[in-house]
Amino acid sequence: MENENVSKIKDAILRNNELFDALAELYKVFGDGTRVRILCALTQSEMNVSEISAFLDITQSAVSHQLRVLKTSSLVKSRRKGKTMIYSLADEHVRAIIDCGMEHIAE
Amino acid sequence: MENENVSKIKDAILRNNELFDALAELYKVFGDGTRVRILCALTQSEMNVSEISAFLDITQSAVSHQLRVLKTSSLVKSRRKGKTMIYSLADEHVRAIIDCGMEHIAE
């Protein structure tokens, strides 16, 4: 009986579309080569836009567009330094998520 | 000097597009509400296609299509049981990746 209730709660959670959409949205951000590269680059050290662009050999415009996506998703943060904008990982979760995926690939 | 070499190696790794594309491909699979729901459902117990379809209220066809994607990505496995096909998570990494994302959302 207790078990049955738990099961019903689980069902309710599983049917909670908002939660899963949020989860899917998060992974969707990691689901692009350019963005993953940017995130991994920032794993090493913070960088400004030009540096990211040069380091990964991606157009400045493309980098900017993707940085906006990453910032909207709260995966990176930025601060101004003179003419440049320095980007860095927003928190350690990003690293954790990347590592988690890497482990699966390395299987 | 040692440090410089390490840095160069890191650079080389970071420029390894194949690895990041693989990572992005993996996350791309998680980056869809339907697929995440299916995976989470299978987190509770294995299910056949009809059960998944009914449980999540998604068309049988849509479920089948997405199960194929999940299977191609080695995230689920299947076995036949009479007329039905029973699907289950391929391994524990799937659970780990989902949990990892959940933690970020729950922040």
Add this chain to the structure above:
DNA sequence: AACTTATATGAATGTTTGTTCATACATTCA
């Protein structure tokens, strides 16, 4: 064998998405 149930699949369609190009905005420097 014919029928029914369960699942898979192909084509069509509408939507989302990443990049490019051009250009605007912001900051420093002369």
Add this chain to the structure above:
DNA sequence: TGAATGTATGAACAAACATTCATATAAGTT
């Protein structure tokens, strides 16, 4: 202030993708 550098952004275009519908395949049932 004007020029130069660094970054952001909007529009346009092509490619990728998820769902639906119709139908095919497969296994059990009578």
